[in-house]
Amino acid sequence: MPETLSVHLNREGPRELDVERAALETDRSFVLEFVNHGQPLHVHLHPSETLDGVVTPAETQVYVDEGETRPVDVSVPRQSGPVEGTLDVVTGYGAEEATVAVSVTSERKDGGPDVAVDDTLAEKTGAESEATTSMTAVVTPVVLAATVVVVAAAVAIAVPDAGALAVGVAGVLAGVAVAAYELFR
Known part of the structure; x- marks a missing residue:
């Protein structure tokens, strides 16, 4: 199951962003989960130049309705690391911005296989x-x-x-x- 990074919207005020963690180290694709606590909002995602082509959000312009939780898949191709950069999360036409430092590693963090296989x-x-x-x-x-x-x-x-x-x-x-x-x- 891919790792999930929650981003809370409108929790403290209009267009406010609160990212669960300021940094993410990963060796595979992950999910950004937008949790909207207030009015509908457009969110824009911008990978930095170093991450462009390595970290690719399924959507770069995301509409999150009032009270909605909206997942956005972020794909990271296999064996694309090591590379570091930032993923900017922007609302209010640039008025609010949060930055997540992303490190894509070339080695598996858990040391296990690429696909988890259950004994069943x-x-x-x-x-x-x-x-x-x-x-x-x-x-x-x-x-x-x-x-x-x-x-x-x-x-x-x-x-x-x-x-x-x-x-x-x-x-x-x-x-x-x-x-x-x-x-x-």
């Missing part, structure tokens, strides 16, 4: 066994219907003229009936 991943779930059962439920009527159609065609070839036509039509109808029964039971 190896366990078989009910959905897998259900998928096997539903596949059997579909294949069985199709095979049965195909068999009926092939038998009807063989009889139609063996029986001359009008009788062959009647047997063929009966065979096709029987196949369709069996398939419908199996699919909708």
